[in-house]
Amino acid sequence: MSPLNLSRRQWLAASAGLLSAAAWPLWAQTPATSAKGARIVIIGGGVGGATAAKYLKIFDPSLRVTVIEKNRTYIRAYGSSEVLNQHSSMDELNVSYDALASRYGVNFVFDTVTGFDPQARTVSTAGKQILTYDRLIVSPGIQLLYDAYAGYSEAVANTAVPSGWIPGAQTALLAKQLQGMRQGGTFVMAAPPNPYRCPPGPYERPALMTEWFMKHNPTAKVIIVDPKDSFVTDQTMMLGWNRLYNFNLPEDYIKAMSPEVEIKQHAKPGMLNWVRGKDGGRPLRVDGKNMTIEIEAGVIQADVINVIPPMKAGQIALTLGLADKNGWCPVDRRNFASTLQPNVHVIGDASIADAMPKSAFAANTQAKVAARAIIEELAGRPAPEPFWENTCYALAGKDYGLFVADVFKVVEGKIARINKARYLPLEASAAQIKLAARYQQAWLRTFTDDCFA
Template structure:
């Protein structure tokens, strides 16, 4: 059983106390810091900069006055939460910490003049710029798919909003005994355990509300984060039988086959790679053949958000190269790129990663302004997930810069142990819900 002390220490780490110890005052009080993007990374950076020195002029450019959090958004689909509960406002960052907000779309960057221009024509000068643009969904990466289809018929719902509400309606109103197909994305993508959590939560929901329904994951990959511990949970909850190559890796007794499992995972080696979509017949064509469905959820390939492209911060990978010790762009001086858009090697594209990167960059900037050395960076990440509403999973990592200059994982133990007790498993689910609340508070309150 995880002790209360261990939990509190983990919570302290999640709030960035390990990543940003001993925040100090910046010596250059009038420095102008502009942040593009008010999601997890941008909002965290704004708050921690103002905590480091309230005199800093911190301005966030964000086109949406209300943030819809992506973490936990799949729980709208199984009625565990609501769309309204995903909404977060910027009032506290503005009123308590003095962060200025410009609710407009950033349009262009002049790295020589050090200015950002918004869609309405407002020009903001900066001494340091932080860009946290998130990801852009490449709808065209799957032939036959498009943004228009995602908005009206075959939602992605990976960036929460109207598509999330649409997918929830489709799943909750699916015909008796219908088929739900989730087309998983290729690497790299936001929230590594997320597609598999979504499929599992709907398997659980269908068991109660549509017991003859089927859930199928069509995957272009042969593994996924938390795969073995997730499969053990699926086995215990739904009777899922892991593929042969996984059974030897799962150091726990598996339940024998019973009635056909409602959840099926088709990895790439089993023909699961999505190849094209026929929306008229609601058919997903895969390497292994066509799959007819009642509801299709396509999670397409991803690249850095469009503003990163417009600012000239991306390379051929579609993401943003950065200096690992500072997350400063290798393409533009005094521009730091954090979160999903950055190339951070072993660090996953997750809210937790964006949060810990933002805290480090806040420290780097305040130290640079004061002429101090920031020391050696350490980052961390925890991705929480659910195999079922009360069956918690996680992957937790610590990262440092390795000898090759890249960011690498340095811890060994990562997952929920195979011998975890029922109480520990339930506690992991409780931690997941507690983390959502604490994480949101850390960023926005």
């Protein structure tokens, strides 16, 4: 870890009054000889896997680190909704593994994992390779449960009603559909139930499209149907909708806010509408042929439908026996070691991390903590007390930024949030809001570099 990152982490923990002076110096120590040359295999080259590989080599260049990844280029999910409103391109989502290989000496095997032997500590691939490890890190990501709604399937998502929550061809299809939607058409987005990847993301997406439609399709309608009654950053996000798109906040939200917060009541509501679970917003059925979506409140005719279905851990986690009956991976909270398989650590969206969200930032900080813990344990030393961070940036509009930021530690065996202030203040000035949008754009670049460069 660089001195810059270390001091920032120390400062965050110290500001919460919870820094362990005895623990943190261990992060900067040189590992003992017994850890040198250890073989670390990482399955999955997303944010979690890439970060783990990079920081393992930073902490101890002698480690033999191999990443098994089926794709030769990573397509980043964070920021991918900006393809839909033409603020970014599909090509800009592509991230190379070249720097990890050339700069840090990470070995890559582009193949598909088919199984492993936890006793022999080997991983097998579809290409008939067998890799031996001292420790295995698995960063499985998520899989989408397309069949959670009647009439919906991966085939329907690939051809008519895309999800695009795992970026790729469906993202490009959704962008084409939205940008080509008829004048006055209706765009419906089905938000996911908890837990899901990227807490503010499903609500940023329709906001960005509302902004785009106001310029290119001003009579369009945008409807969010939702099985939930609230979401992370909901107050700050809806204030953005209120100020930018004439969205009227639900009465219960208005009552919960301070009277000092400026909320406009629009006689003529704008094009954006949110149907909560309590109002019948839970999705039930999708008809890709007739372009309808049925929710508990009734059937909506649409021109473009975007479904973000329920999720669980990526299939490789299930294949390797790392997931529980609920589809997520239980771990030891201090080092993210699997509680189901020995010598395996599971990081990122697939892990059960209590108060930590399923986000790219969370995966990045989990990877760093797990990497350090692995090195210390291989060297025969106890790992230091872990702290984690998370920041999720989001946009209500191109120049309207917001965020949620947290610090976590283990409390009574669970990962708990230890900070109080979390969000952009509701009374933030216009300049602060615009600055938050600039931070979001800068973060996309610097965060990607931290993981992959």
